[in-house]
Amino acid sequence: MTDHPTPPSLPHAVRSTPWHTDTALAHLGRTSATAALSVNPPLVRASTTVFPTLAEFKDSYRGTVFEAPRYGRSGTSTQFELQAAMAQLCGAQSCIALPSGLAAIAAVLGAHARPGGQILVQEGVYGPAQVLCDQVLAPLQCRIDYFDSVDSLRELWTDQACLVFIEVPSSLTMRMLDAAAVSEFAASRGVPVACDSTWGTPLFFDAHALGIALSIHAATKYINGHSDVVLGLVTGSYEALASTRAWCDRQGSHVSADACALVLRGMRTLGLRMPRHHASALAVAAWLQAQPQIERVLFPALPSDPGHALWRRQFSGAPGPFTVELAPCSEAAFEAFINALQLFGLGTSWGGFESLVMPAIAHHLRALPVQPDAGRLVRLHIGLEAPGDLCDDLAAALAHIGHGAGPSSP
Template identity: 60%
Template sequence: MNNISTKLIHQGREQATASFSVNPPLVRASTTVFPDLASYKASYQGLAFETPRYGRSGTSTVMEFQSAMAAISNAESCIATSCGLTACLSVLAAYAKPGRQILIQRDVYGPVKAFADSELAQLGVEVEYFANEQELDSLIDNHTSLIYTEVPTSLTMKLIDIKKISAIAKSHQVPHACDATWGTPVFFDAHRFGINLAIHAATKYINGHSDVLLGAITGSYQDLQLVRDYCQLHGNYAAPDSCWLALRGLRTLSVRLARHQQNALYIASWLKAQPQVQQLLFPALPESPDYQLWQQLFSGAAGPFSIELVPCDDKQFERFINSLTLFGIGTSWGGFESLIMPAVPHHLRATTTQKHQKRLVRLHIGLEDKQDLCDDLQRAFKTLAK
């Protein structure tokens, strides 16, 4: 069972056989009951998150999801967390030590940067940001405990050469963590490029229906040990209901991503010809400066990308956003529906925008008819002409 499309269907279904069903049962439990004292003691000899101990550390439903994520990621193990952000922050916090250094890629997810600049700094951790492998190479030293990247960055859609980053990390024996949510394991085989810890907001494509908060971290048992200890100590666990829904979402992940890709490439190509669009930030386009790197790293393109609109005032921008009917206004992505996220200045994910400057918005292209989405955008663009 080597093909990921087959793994998506068949992994994480061990408990289904016992219940004579296609899907594993949803097991909710606060208390795990053992048949005897020896079994109770044995549960505490096994790995946290992979051995039933107490409801908080996971029921069979949670462990089915973790085993499926590990399998499709070509990894030994997986830790499910309460949401994508807790997955990111648990990795950073687990490797944070006073007097040590963490190197983070510039333009990462806004809440990650906010956590690094406030919480990690208070712990006495030195946090430095880098834009490329040359800057990383000049910053890394024997005090570096973690390198953190995101591909592509969630608003500016920038790509970094992950292979070179991993090579630098390996040469210094420093673990490399990467937020790989955009590509999912279907389009981005993170561990093949030397990434030690791959982080996924399963909230997004993995679940795919905008009704679950869930995070996942995959890697080897060794690389995940510090994170496992941190999550156990701080009570960072995933709920069985979330894992059960995400397991259901996994079954159609490759099919949904194919449609997201088809729609996104079509609409991005259409947007290139629109005079109201000054720039497209989408590495899957041949015109993108990151296109060749995208081809090397990814086997497909996900639905989110950003556009820069022509300069407009606040009222024009508000009319543009409010006139869209098929694009909901929201900060997430990865569900079946199309979304638009304005990068307004007060937002954690925003860049500074002055009056009459070009406006940056992120689009998530959903599963609707692609021409209907273009027509919706076209009607909104007309408001900018007014």
């Protein structure tokens, strides 16, 4: 089994302290705990913020940086604790919490979209983000262009470009993109890059160090880690976040204090969970490569993956989700494989403690009642179970596809 990776150094915002990342995760976001004589910051639920004086009430409405109580919709101290902790962890000035990862993506895209403008989107990003671009933004006369490389980004670029949106690696297909090169090109033209950084988390992927202006995380997944809350986070400088923050204020976007408290609690163990996900995912992925029922494993952390060299340059680890292509099989055999899995739940999320399996169906094939026998993709999320048990479970399920039994699990 692959050794656990050395946790990455802290982003620049907290390098002034002698703290290791794990220490920071234990102590960030606890400013209000002292007054409550508590280890954890208090859970503050409020629809109304009450001010002791008129002067303080007026001061709360000066400026556009909402990091102190103003009104329940803009947050309580519980939300501010989570936002401050995430901003420091990511080496950013500020952070915005939103109701979900998709809400965070929608806020960033919506804040930058304009009639006559151009948003350049990486091919293969999260499916609902593509639907949002095609069915909401494009009808509003915002031009949407999809690119698959830095070269195609240059070719599609126009003077109306207002945002570049990427995801590394790409959803389902796990393709790597040179985020640093994209950011450098866009910055030279004064256009921000937004990145869905959920897969790598701040521990394995330092988005802002690569020049990414807006880093988006579905905290639903690894940041929380317990599959019991839905929440999104966007980090960046005050300037980079200004239009997104204003968009959220206009749209009435709000996240509950309870959700923030759960995510802040889950964040405490991120430094322990991520190396375990990394090691187990590598072990299971390597085992799957040797199985006759597997055509290929799409996982940039594997040396055989075409994006491996780029992954090594821009990531310090790899978490649990990756995709496999099965050997050609019938729909009945595929269904038998999925249904035979005992330790992998059939679900569409990932990032929790449990392992999951999901058919990874390309958008152009989703309307078909029966999928083609060849090129059938499955996304696996490797949870915190023992990898040997997961491999045994997969081996028993793969037997339904045929091609003989593979070697024993590690």
